[in-house]
Amino acid sequence: MLLSKEDCRAIARHAGLDVLMDELIDRLTRAIDEYDPQRTSVLARDGFHYHNPYHGLLEWMPVMQVGDTATVKVVGYHPANPTVKGLPTILSTISNYDVTTGHLVGLVDGTFLTALRTAAASAVATRVLAKSGSDTVGMIGCGAQAVSQLHALSRVMSIDRVLFHDRDPKVAATFAERASVGGRVSARFDQTATAALVSTSDVLCTTTSVAIGEGPVFEDRDLRAWVHVNAVGSDFSGKFELPRSLLERSLVVPDCREQAQREGECQQLPPDRIDTDLVALIQQRERFVGSRDKSSVFDSTGWAYEDHVVMQLFLDHAREMGVGTAIEIESHTDDPHDPYDFIVSGAKSEVGSRESEVRS
Incomplete structure (x- = not known):
């Protein structure tokens, strides 16, 4: 299919x-x-x-x-x-x-599908870790991932205000329109500097293409004590979006521990400092109810599952x-021991078809 x-x-x-x-x-x-x-x-x-x-x-x-x-x-x-x-x-x-x-x-x-599943994973983590009543979302990076991230968050929390920032003014200028087409996200959109954004957000999403060695994308100043962060942009060794000090005082939840230690935000932490992972968060969610009043980070590197x-x-x-196209890519015929059989049998079928057309 x-x-x-x-x-x-x-x-x-x-x-x-x-x-x-x-x-x-x-x-x-x-x-x-x-x-x-x-x-x-x-x-x-x-x-x-x-x-x-x-x-x-x-x-x-x-x-x-x-x-x-x-x-x-x-x-x-x-x-x-x-x-x-x-x-x-x-x-x-x-x-x-x-x-x-x-x-x-x-x-x-x-x-x-990648945009959808990455956003859905953030929503799964946010539903467990965000403080009850959170209504302000901050978006750092306003590209394609930001649109689906905000959409997914709007399905698990009531968003009143969206603060956003992108280093590319053209991308930032179209974000509100892209994110709210069709009424998907009904909220007030405000473009702002990163310092004001991070100090006001209950839930923060970083979806940037920051280069290796150029992170973090914001400073650890005046963040709300209960802020939950979905860190989505880190996908190379040496590339990260979040300040280490935030990670060190927060509950850190990678989607895939091994992967996140190599190329996610978790590469900034020693292995024994990584608290849990997404599977444990969901399977033992009752353990983490008290974490909603503290800072938390979902380190999203993209999990194959x-x-x-x-x-x-x-x-x-x-x-x-009933959509999709059924196609045969693999060559297999009646004789699994002959790799050329599909060529010979195909030629015979073509000859038979032509002979039938002549007789008719």
């Missing part, structure tokens, strides 16, 4: 973006609640990091449901894309395989709606 961007668009329009996001947040919460490493194997992502012709990376993110399916996302991160190529910073595809045969079951556009969950959601909708 191939789901193109047109198929994903049809699914989103049919279900509605709010419903789709609600379904994904609920599915992801349930999947994490039921997560068992004996039944689900999630590997830390790996790939290529390069500087020619532009700074970027290409990575693969695998997860396997033992005895069932394996999902692999290949994702590219290229910060120059929007200005140089007119493309999103993040481009990806997600594939799904039957582990009993190795057969490719599904191939889906991963660019839209999230890709598996969002792909299954879209495949379910595709089957229900």
